[in-house]
Amino acid sequence: MCPDLSDVIEILRGEFEAMKKNIHPEYFQAKVVCAGCRNSFTVGSTLSEVAVPVCSACHPFYTGKQSLVDSEVRVERFRRKYAKTSTS
């Protein structure tokens, strides 16, 4: 005997509704903290906290100023990397 089609549809609909609830991640007003300038602000996110290395308050593109500290670190890192390579 074949099961009643409307019952099958009801069961599937119930399962689909339960599934829809489970696929939506939790939504936070995440606190974003910039490591460069310690600036913080909130955005909607699935993460509760976001750490960023640079933000619009300190990025040279927005400030119009060259970030000398950062480039010096990069130059230093480059020198260390190639100093190691030449000795090996």
Ligand SMILES: [Zn+2]
């Ligand atoms: Zn920043």
